Amino acid sequence: MSFATSEYKERIRKTKERMMQKGIDVLLITDPANINYLSGYDGWSFYVHQMLVVIIDEEQPMWIGRGMDANAAKVTTWLYRENIIPYPDDYIHSDTKHPMDFVAGFLKQIGQEKRSIGVEMENYYFTAKSYEQLKKGLPNASFQDATLLVNWVRLIKSDAEIEYMKRAAIIAEKAMQAGIELIQEGIRECDVAAKIFYTQITGTEEFGGDYPAIVPLLPSGEKTSTPHLTWTDERYKDGDAVILELAGCYKRYHSPLARTVQIGKPKEEMETLSRVAVEGINACLEMIRPGIAAEEIEETWRKTIEKSGFVKESRLGYSMGCNYPPDWGEHTVSIRKGDKTILQPNMTFHLIPGLWLDKYGFEVSESIRITETGCETFAKLPRDLTLKELV
Amino acid sequence: MSFATSEYKERIRKTKERMMQKGIDVLLITDPANINYLSGYDGWSFYVHQMLVVIIDEEQPMWIGRGMDANAAKVTTWLYRENIIPYPDDYIHSDTKHPMDFVAGFLKQIGQEKRSIGVEMENYYFTAKSYEQLKKGLPNASFQDATLLVNWVRLIKSDAEIEYMKRAAIIAEKAMQAGIELIQEGIRECDVAAKIFYTQITGTEEFGGDYPAIVPLLPSGEKTSTPHLTWTDERYKDGDAVILELAGCYKRYHSPLARTVQIGKPKEEMETLSRVAVEGINACLEMIRPGIAAEEIEETWRKTIEKSGFVKESRLGYSMGCNYPPDWGEHTVSIRKGDKTILQPNMTFHLIPGLWLDKYGFEVSESIRITETGCETFAKLPRDLTLKELV
Numbered sequence: 001m002s003f004a005t006s007e008y009k010e011r012i013r014k015t016k017e018r019m020m021q022k023g024i025d026v027l028l029i030t031d032p033a034n035i036n037y038l039s040g041y042d043g044w045s046f047y048v049h050q051m052l053v054v055i056i057d058e059e060q061p062m063w064i065g066r067g068m069d070a071n072a073a074k075v076t077t078w079l080y081r082e083n084i085i086p087y088p089d090d091y092i093h094s095d096t097k098h099p100m101d102f103v104a105g106f107l108k109q110i111g112q113e114k115r116s117i118g119v120e121m122e123n124y125y126f127t128a129k130s131y132e133q134l135k136k137g138l139p140n141a142s143f144q145d146a147t148l149l150v151n152w153v154r155l156i157k158s159d160a161e162i163e164y165m166k167r168a169a170i171i172a173e174k175a176m177q178a179g180i181e182l183i184q185e186g187i188r189e190c191d192v193a194a195k196i197f198y199t200q201i202t203g204t205e206e207f208g209g210d211y212p213a214i215v216p217l218l219p220s221g222e223k224t225s226t227p228h229l230t231w232t233d234e235r236y237k238d239g240d241a242v243i244l245e246l247a248g249c250y251k252r253y254h255s256p257l258a259r260t261v262q263i264g265k266p267k268e269e270m271e272t273l274s275r276v277a278v279e280g281i282n283a284c285l286e287m288i289r290p291g292i293a294a295e296e297i298e299e300t301w302r303k304t305i306e307k308s309g310f311v312k313e314s315r316l317g318y319s320m321g322c323n324y325p326p327d328w329g330e331h332t333v334s335i336r337k338g339d340k341t342i343l344q345p346n347m348t349f350h351l352i353p354g355l356w357l358d359k360y361g362f363e364v365s366e367s368i369r370i371t372e373t374g375c376e377t378f379a380k381l382p383r384d385l386t387l388k389e390l391v
Numbered sequence: 392m393s394f395a396t397s398e399y400k401e402r403i404r405k406t407k408e409r410m411m412q413k414g415i416d417v418l419l420i421t422d423p424a425n426i427n428y429l430s431g432y433d434g435w436s437f438y439v440h441q442m443l444v445v446i447i448d449e450e451q452p453m454w455i456g457r458g459m460d461a462n463a464a465k466v467t468t469w470l471y472r473e474n475i476i477p478y479p480d481d482y483i484h485s486d487t488k489h490p491m492d493f494v495a496g497f498l499k500q501i502g503q504e505k506r507s508i509g510v511e512m513e514n515y516y517f518t519a520k521s522y523e524q525l526k527k528g529l530p531n532a533s534f535q536d537a538t539l540l541v542n543w544v545r546l547i548k549s550d551a552e553i554e555y556m557k558r559a560a561i562i563a564e565k566a567m568q569a570g571i572e573l574i575q576e577g578i579r580e581c582d583v584a585a586k587i588f589y590t591q592i593t594g595t596e597e598f599g600g601d602y603p604a605i606v607p608l609l610p611s612g613e614k615t616s617t618p619h620l621t622w623t624d625e626r627y628k629d630g631d632a633v634i635l636e637l638a639g640c641y642k643r644y645h646s647p648l649a650r651t652v653q654i655g656k657p658k659e660e661m662e663t664l665s666r667v668a669v670e671g672i673n674a675c676l677e678m679i680r681p682g683i684a685a686e687e688i689e690e691t692w693r694k695t696i697e698k699s700g701f702v703k704e705s706r707l708g709y710s711m712g713c714n715y716p717p718d719w720g721e722h723t724v725s726i727r728k729g730d731k732t733i734l735q736p737n738m739t740f741h742l743i744p745g746l747w748l749d750k751y752g753f754e755v756s757e758s759i760r761i762t763e764t765g766c767e768t769f770a771k772l773p774r775d776l777t778l779k780e781l782v
Contacts, residue, residue, distance in 0.1 A: 047718035208581025
């Protein structure tokens with residue numbers, strides 16, 4: 001297990017507090033990060049239906065999942081054996097049976113069928129069909145949207161979580177340096193991606209790395225005009241810019257990091273864009289402190305870059321930490337206009353001022369922790385456009 | 392683009408044929424593999440809502456996605472620019488706006504609001520909330536479950552797709568050999584995982600690798616009793632068995648492969664288990680041919696292993712090919728009792744006879760193609776328990 005049992009129990013206590021406030025008796029948790037956060041469960045089994053059930057008047061949660069994954073629950077969680085509930089394999093990818101039918105039957109069996117049931121309506125792993133089947137199977141229950149209920153509990157990190165994110169940042173720095181070192185005219189994009197993957201997973205001599213929730217993103221050339229392309233097996237050319245966005249991951253905790261590399265001489269417009277973005281992020285890092293609202297960071301960014309005539313339409317960052325594919329973001333706080341969340345110590349954000357224009361773009365990002373008096377970046381690498389002279 | 396425009400058009404034609412049969416006028420496709428299959432779209436942007444809209448009486452589909460990903464759609468798809476519809480960034484992870492509100496508004500605007508609309512109810516990327524918002528936004532539409540509609544079109548591969556899977560298999564073989572070579576007493580699990588990742592992505596000198604939809608799974612020791620654990624930074628011990636399940640991936644097409652490695656002398660029970668499983672898969676590979684039903688393969692397996700007193704409760708395999716995280720399986724055909732799908736040439740399956748007992752387990756798998764007269768495995772590696780003598 002990644003944390004002391006007492007830490008898991010404290011997380012359950014906070015979750016139940018929020019359930020009480022919302023009048024939820026039974027919480028069905030399908031977000032794999034929330035399942036991990038409350039139980040320790042860790043396995044690549046989220047491609048089939050599984051959940052953690054928190055019942056307001058039961059001490060321990062229950063894990064419900066596919067039979068072959070029950071041993072993984074025994075190995076990775078703090079739950080009693082009898083709280084690990086496997087369902088049979090013929091519920092998998094079947095057109096006649098759905099795992100939520102099993103869940104509904106189980107909840108009936110333990111007398112929960114008339115209660116107020118919270119479900120994570122907006123989660124990758126709670127499909128439209130899941131909800132339909134649950135409603136059919138539990139006609140006397142009342143359902144409530146509990147999207148992000150546990151995510152909000154995750155917002156302020158414990159010292160143990162921060163320690164994991166620091167380790168993740170050490171890995172992120174190493175992976176970024178490995179990528180930057182290899183990028184050069186004539187090198188294939190896939191070979192840079194491979195080197196980054198290797199470094200992310202091998203980690204350091206003291207600790208190994210876990211798989212990040214997002215693969216390295218490394219658009220190059222004109223493809224820097226968009227952030228979410230991965231790589232090809234084409235070779236870099238003189239004049240290409242390469243955006244590297246990656247994370248280190250340690251025991252499911254992330255420290256994302258983005259930098260931009262220029263092969264050969266940068267165009268003047270790229271020099272300007274990079275200077276503006278770095279000025280913008282630097283201005284933010286100076287003003288971030290507990291007590292301000294998330295949107296104030298975006299305001300500082302906006303006002304700094306608009307002096308040079310730039311506008312960024314997308315949000316400037318988001319809360320992050322423990323996660324699984326397809327996203328390392330927590331989907332709670334966004335650093336943008338209108339988000340009035342007040343910053344508190346041990347909140348952690350990915351601050352990502354990417355600017356994507358029509359034919360090129362630039363990214364520089366930092367993962368940060370709110371401290372007692374300001375903020376600190378997890379990684380410590382120069383932010384400027386990284387120049388790679390031709391060799 | 393990965394395929395000729397004519398191949399994409401043929402896929403659209405087949406999709407519309409199925410839409411006609413089901414009376415669907417407008418198909419909203421949220422499965423990233425289906426989006427890729429029909430449009431070519433490829434980017435790690437499926438962590439936000441995006442879709443491909445196929446309208447029965449329109450020539451081309453439309454891509455709807457986040458503004459910053461529109462350039463990725465321009466780069467990777469065969470769609471006209473005007474068929475790429477971006478939505479503003481304030482729809483992202485917002486508690487007041489949902490991307491499906493935008494979609495509903497757009498469908499109204501183009502006069503589709505009263506039609507029969509197909510949605511993929513059982514897909515990771517179509518949440519319960521997505522469906523609720525669509526129903527609210529389009530009260531005059533009738534909704535139909537179109538889960539797997541496009542997946543069934545994907546079942547029989549074109550020769551171009553088979554070629555990609557062959558390339559994926561070359562990468563899978565290399566990655567498996569790299570993992571097996573490194574595994575030894577005293578080596579850390581994460582270092583083996585890192586080596587596998589490196590090999591998966593760097594690929595060969597002729598072509599690079601893409602990221603598989605599932606990370607390498609490599610449970611060891613007692614953890615071989617369950618299939619979906621990833622790795623730790625612990626060191627292997629004399630006597631450990633290690634299951635390696637991984638895939639090669641080329642342009643989103645997969646060839647999964649599993650083998651089991653024994654460090655030091657195997658226990659007698661592991662020798663028996665591995666012998667039985669290999670006999671079982673060999674018996675299947677001999678009998679598989681076009682014209683038989685999927686369930687007949689499972690019957691052969693079951694009867695072969697039950698002679699030695701073994702039972703496998705989980706399915707024996709599934710259809711696979713093009714995919715994105717979290718799964719490389721296509722969720723159509725399962726090789727198990729009750730699946731009466733008749734095998735046809737160029738169907739492709741992952742045949743995975745894993746046996747997980749209480750304290751240990753064994754896996755050996757093959758990705759196969761149905762040929763005109765039988766089947767062929769994509770990879771060619773020995774199937775027996777791989778023995779690694781202590782050094």
